[in-house]
Amino acid sequence: MSVETTDTSATATTPTPSDFIRSIVAQDVAEKRYAKIVTRFPPEPNGYLHIGHAKSICLNFGIARENDGRCNLRFDDTNPAKEELAYVEAITTDVNWLIAGWADHCLGLKAPGTTPAAITTNGKPDFHLAAVAPATFHSHAATADDERAEPFSASSYFDQLYLYATELIQRGKAFVCDLSPSDTEAYRGSPDRPGKDSPFRQRSIAENLDLFARMKAREFPDGARSLRAKIDNTSSNMWLRDPLLYRIRHTAHHHTGDQWCIYPLYDFAHCLSDYLEGITHSICTLEFDAHRALYDWTLASLELPRTVPHQYEFAKLNLGYTIVSKRKLLQLVQEKFVTGWDDPRLPTISGLRRRGIPASALRRFVTGVGVTKFDSVTDVAVFDHAVREELNPTALRRLAVLKPIKLTLTNIAPDEILECDATNNPQDETPTTRKVALSREVYIEQDDFAEVPPPKYFRLKPGGEVRLKYACIIKCDEVVKDATGQITELRCTADLTTRAGGPNVDRKVKGTVHWVSATHCTDAEVRLYDRLFTVSEPDADGEFKKHVNPHSLEVVTAKLEASLAAASTAQRYQFERLGYFALDAKDSAAGRLVFNRTITLKDAWVPKK
RNA sequence: UGCCUGAUGGUGUAAUGGUAGCACAGGUGACUUUGACUCACCCAGUCAUGGUUCGAAUCCAUGUCGGGCAGCCA
Numbered sequence: 001m002s003v004e005t006t007d008t009s010a011t012a013t014t015p016t017p018s019d020f021i022r023s024i025v026a027q028d029v030a031e032k033r034y035a036k037i038v039t040r041f042p043p044e045p046n047g048y049l050h051i052g053h054a055k056s057i058c059l060n061f062g063i064a065r066e067n068d069g070r071c072n073l074r075f076d077d078t079n080p081a082k083e084e085l086a087y088v089e090a091i092t093t094d095v096n097w098l099i100a101g102w103a104d105h106c107l108g109l110k111a112p113g114t115t116p117a118a119i120t121t122n123g124k125p126d127f128h129l130a131a132v133a134p135a136t137f138h139s140h141a142a143t144a145d146d147e148r149a150e151p152f153s154a155s156s157y158f159d160q161l162y163l164y165a166t167e168l169i170q171r172g173k174a175f176v177c178d179l180s181p182s183d184t185e186a187y188r189g190s191p192d193r194p195g196k197d198s199p200f201r202q203r204s205i206a207e208n209l210d211l212f213a214r215m216k217a218r219e220f221p222d223g224a225r226s227l228r229a230k231i232d233n234t235s236s237n238m239w240l241r242d243p244l245l246y247r248i249r250h251t252a253h254h255h256t257g258d259q260w261c262i263y264p265l266y267d268f269a270h271c272l273s274d275y276l277e278g279i280t281h282s283i284c285t286l287e288f289d290a291h292r293a294l295y296d297w298t299l300a301s302l303e304l305p306r307t308v309p310h311q312y313e314f315a316k317l318n319l320g321y322t323i324v325s326k327r328k329l330l331q332l333v334q335e336k337f338v339t340g341w342d343d344p345r346l347p348t349i350s351g352l353r354r355r356g357i358p359a360s361a362l363r364r365f366v367t368g369v370g371v372t373k374f375d376s377v378t379d380v381a382v383f384d385h386a387v388r389e390e391l392n393p394t395a396l397r398r399l400a401v402l403k404p405i406k407l408t409l410t411n412i413a414p415d416e417i418l419e420c421d422a423t424n425n426p427q428d429e430t431p432t433t434r435k436v437a438l439s440r441e442v443y444i445e446q447d448d449f450a451e452v453p454p455p456k457y458f459r460l461k462p463g464g465e466v467r468l469k470y471a472c473i474i475k476c477d478e479v480v481k482d483a484t485g486q487i488t489e490l491r492c493t494a495d496l497t498t499r500a501g502g503p504n505v506d507r508k509v510k511g512t513v514h515w516v517s518a519t520h521c522t523d524a525e526v527r528l529y530d531r532l533f534t535v536s537e538p539d540a541d542g543e544f545k546k547h548v549n550p551h552s553l554e555v556v557t558a559k560l561e562a563s564l565a566a567a568s569t570a571q572r573y574q575f576e577r578l579g580y581f582a583l584d585a586k587d588s589a590a591g592r593l594v595f596n597r598t599i600t601l602k603d604a605w606v607p608k609k
Numbered sequence: 610u611g612c613c614u615g616a617u618g619g620u621g622u623a624a625u626g627g628u629a630g631c632a633c634a635g636g637u638g639a640c641u642u643u644g645a646c647u648c649a650c651c652c653a654g655u656c657a658u659g660g661u662u663c664g665a666a667u668c669c670a671u672g673u674c675g676g677g678c679a680g681c682c683a
Contacts, residue, residue, distance in 0.1 A: 019622095023625090042683090044682085046682085046683080078682095078683080079683070082683090180681095181680085184681075185680085185681095188679060189679070190679050191611055192611035193611080193679090222681085223681065226681055236612040236613080237613075238612090238679050239678080241679085246681085247681035248681080249681080263681095265680090265681070266682070266683050267683095269683095270683085286614075286615090286676075286677065287678080287683095288677095288683090289613065289678085290613065290677070291678095313614090315615090315676090326683095327682095368622090368632070368633085369622080372615090372622075374615060374621095374622090374675095375615075375675070375677090377620080377621090378633095379619085379620045379621070379634065381620080381633055382621065382632080382633050382634085384633095388646095423642095426643085426645095427646075456644095458644065459644095469642055469643070470642070498642095505642090508642090509642090511644085512642045512643065513643095514643075574643085579645095601643075601644095601645050601646095602646090603644070
């Protein structure tokens with residue numbers, strides 16, 4: 001059990017999760033195999049982080065915090081063609097937001113501009129890049145403009161990586177290959193057919209060294225040559241068939257500019273980046289399982305002097321009714337199915353944050369889902385439940401009417417104001433209240449009145465009674481319609497004896513309804529989001545764009561109780577009987593309120609339509 | 610017709626040779642100035658077939674089904 005001091009999570013204590021990776025870590029700790037457990041979260045800055053990454057972040061940072069370890073944030077930025085600084089910034093923001101108050105004390109960053117230092121380990125030359133001591137940035141909370149620490153990045157290891165590649169050549173374990181990309185593919189064979197050795201495989205070490213140096217010296221165009229590992233072209237593991245280590249790309253890098261025209265590939269860069277940072281447990285998703293042999297081969301071939309990291313794989317998160325793929329999310333953004341990466345309908349961390357999902361809810365959800373090697377699809381209901389669990393105890397209750405219908409209380413004078421005490425949150429141990437004004441004209445929800453009520457309808461109907469929450473019981477005397485038959489007004493009488501303090505407060509009626517005073521309310525744009533896809537597995541047929549829900553967003557002008565004019569983005573609200581809402585941090589402005597519906601309340605009543 | 614990997618209620622998971630449990634979803638009822646919350650009860654599972662064992666979800670064999678692997682992406 002761990003006590004969370006700065007977290008705003010609904011539950012101060014959470015049971016420590018257990019899964020097969022944590023079991024491995026626990027055993028390594030028990031056997032004292034490492035001085036400190038060090039994990040890493042290694043996003044590529046080619047898109048925004050999504051809820052699947054949240055699972056990885058919580059796993060890696062979770063393991064770090066449970067073992068008094070560290071988790072490095074490292075950008076895996078070895079492909080300049082797809083990466084951008086804007087993504088680096090967005091990812092950094094999202095990670096900081098997700099771990100704030102929970103694992104930020106375990107966040108591993110490096111001193112600005114630093115690259116691995118040449119050291120000597122057991123008499124052998126070595127490189128290592130230390131994380132900034134937690135104390136240095138802990139008090140500082142590692143904000144985006146923190147000048148004392150920055151995330152790690154593979155691109156800051158390009159010098160060392162080049163040296164390691166040279167070392168591999170000298171050991172006869174890598175060669176420069178002149179095969180074109182298509183010939184390379186042809187030589188590689190297929191999973192059930194062995195590959196063939198490249199005709200350039202037997203080049204001398206001296207020639208390889210010379211050619212590799214000239215690759216770096218910009219002598220060759222893109223794709224003309226590559227550096228390849230010399231392993232086994234007949235291996236049943238495709239990744240062991242002389243995989244590429246370096247390719248030529250005359251493309252500027254967002255971090256290193258024009259300094260390099262050769263860039264290492266994932267398999268070569270990742271394991272060594274892990275090594276340079278002193279990572280102990282390198283946790284990734286299932287599709288990298290086949291790469292583990294190459295990960296281990298690379299580290300072993302270099303005969304590195306320090307303990308090498310180990311890779312473990314887990315199944316990535318799949319969520320019903322959503323797509324969790326950076327590539328596909330990018331299409332939705334580029335093709336304008338949504339307004340941007342941070343559209344509240346998207347499962348991106350930015351989108352979820354904007355929608356009003358607390359970081360604690362995301363953490364609660366992903367830890368609840370568990371970590372296994374089984375490919376599964378998690379029901380969105382599990383996510384929704386986690387969100388409500390966090391919001392219910394923390395959200396301020398407010399009255400708001402989304403689709404108003406005017407109601408006149410005929411026995412209240414036009415200038416009369418009746419103050420009512422409304423509870424801010426009934427879940428609090430000692431609930432507080434605020435005043436809301438009741439006047440002659442109020443708005444109630446259109447759905448809360450039915451001229452021809454369906455069976456078991458508890459709400460207002462002609463001649464029926466209902467309680468205006470926190471106020472009194474009213475009776476519907478008359479339904480006023482315009483020439484087209486549209487209901488324009490409900491004329492009711494208020495039973496003032498049922499107000500708080502009145503003789504009949506305890507009188508029961510079946511229904512209670514939310515409302516706002518027409519003369520004491522403020523307008524707001526409210527965005528009602530629904531799931532982005534109409535089917536639970538949108539990409540099952542590879543046509544996810546055809547399943548986009550055309551009604552995923554409905555915008556209404558709502559009537560809010562007056563106190564909401566001072567709403568804050570830091571606060572979560574429950575509009576009573578409707579759901580949880582958050583002020584939109586992007587589109588709200590002074591005098592213009594925009595709320596996003598985070599999630600509806602559970603609704604057990606399903607009227608037949 | 611290769612290699613790797615996996616399979617526990619509708620869904621997600623736990624049980625590491627010894628009573629198959631938890632959560633979500635669904636259902637019924639209680640409570641309710643939120644048809645929310647809360648509470649009670651119900652529903653429902655070890656992929657199959659053999660084997661080892663006093664005892665198998667767990668170990669072994671075979672099969673079935675699913676996922677991954679042939680980017681100079683990560």
